[in-house]
Amino acid sequence: MYIPTLEDMLAARGRIEPHIHRTPVLTSRMLNELTGAELFFKCESFQKAGAFKARGASNAVFGLSDAQAAKGVATHSSGNHGTCLSYAAGRRGIPCTVVMPRTAPQAKKDAVRGYGGRVVECEPSTSSREAVFAEVVAESGAEFVHPYNDPRVIAGQATCSAELIEQVADLDAVIAPIGGGGMVSGTCLTLSNLAPAIQIYAAEPLNADDAARSFRAGHIIADDAPDTVADGLKVPLKELTWHFVHNHVTDILTATEEEIVDAMKLIWKRMKIVMEPSSAVPLATIIKNPEVFAGKRVGVIITGGNVDLDKLPWNT
């Protein structure tokens, strides 16, 4: 298992710079008053393709040799990673195949295709996904880019907090949502090297709290198909992300579905930004645990903005 290093992050930064946005940091006086903390929202919702995953995907795609690149890239993801890999492959002009359950939302399939990628459908089961994906790779020779358990991807996500600490001085803590742990691992990679005094928190839906339970147990616990409105956070930790979480995270906090939806609506209403339920989990946990964050300067990663406007969680 190769653990990505600070040098990998720095190389990623140079490599992906032409393909990603340096996203803005927004603040809200009202949310500061509500929480007693000073919050700095790093808005990856404004990132290319609408999510921080454009960073890791771009790093993987633009790090390929020409020979590898010619055969394209492939992944299985019905979320932002598929869209972002398609985005990055489109920028390099190489093929991208995303294996998705045929039951995935049409909008997700359209997003992959919108950037030029190919969607190959499988049945909504792990066995079908693995069989179809193996076939795709065997046939094309495409390079597999895992959504998070990949050093290239983690090094790419790590560029986000490198920007954040340039944009905001003297942070006491950074908090990000955790699903598979790609963003949190990247945050650990950068901060443990460049700003080790900053505490790193992860925020997780209580309904999909496998990372929190793993953290307390000291080994990876994976749940089968947890259900949460924060649909980007259902996947389990893997070895690489467990390495970073286990070694560098201060705590993993959880929030209920209602707390997540309330926090999401509050951010939309007060900050006027469109972001995903997953991105609201950190604020939900900050509101719930004021004693942890009061008086601190806290970076909050808003991970993505790709939400179905026809199915907002407070309207269902």
Added chain:
Amino acid sequence: MYIPTLEDMLAARGRIEPHIHRTPVLTSRMLNELTGAELFFKCESFQKAGAFKARGASNAVFGLSDAQAAKGVATHSSGNHGTCLSYAAGRRGIPCTVVMPRTAPQAKKDAVRGYGGRVVECEPSTSSREAVFAEVVAESGAEFVHPYNDPRVIAGQATCSAELIEQVADLDAVIAPIGGGGMVSGTCLTLSNLAPAIQIYAAEPLNADDAARSFRAGHIIADDAPDTVADGLKVPLKELTWHFVHNHVTDILTATEEEIVDAMKLIWKRMKIVMEPSSAVPLATIIKNPEVFAGKRVGVIITGGNVDLDKLPWNT
């Protein structure tokens, strides 16, 4: 009738600078491809109190003498002007009274109160509103700050395009929604003086196209209670705003309700910002009239972000 001047705008800029945001300009490659124009969205949705009207309200409030200020300010508005006047008065620590129909949405009343203002309810009729408002002013001696037909307000709104032309070079055109005409008048004031080559367009709902008809007729036409999803744009032009519109606007374009809602959803989806239906009217007219804007660099004013998240127009 006093016509505000460039000097008034410059004075406003210095006066309100501590109380407002220099709002960001966002771009979208996808929307540029869709329209064939290069669009620069000036996002007053991120403005203090959620709308450009914080500019004009702050200019009026902070321009008052201490003696006048002690008696407070008053207005009648069930929209952003009431909220923004309350915001500005709160910053100066003076009383603010907003007369609103008792049928106005609770959220609008709460917004005024949230910044410390007082809401006085009237019946939902012009006669009741005028009677109640006269009583408020007689009793308090408060200074009336009209939502748009006021030189202080127009000079304040004019600071928006002064920022825009600093942020974006070589614009060919600027387009803003038109209701009473405060933002458009401010835009005319600044651009006619500082960048007279830039064409100024106004965008209006077809369902409330009194400004467009006024523009063609050469005199003010006021409709009685037009109905449109762009609820900030129902009010008619008045003498001061007519002066600017009549003298400096190139054209007033209109869009249907469906076109407005489609453009709103498109902006939310692609630009990830929460903004009002009124703010979507310019993009709707740009999409509808590609021959007017193709190949041009166009500033688009996103006027505000105060929308009822429980009643989004595509969900009703």
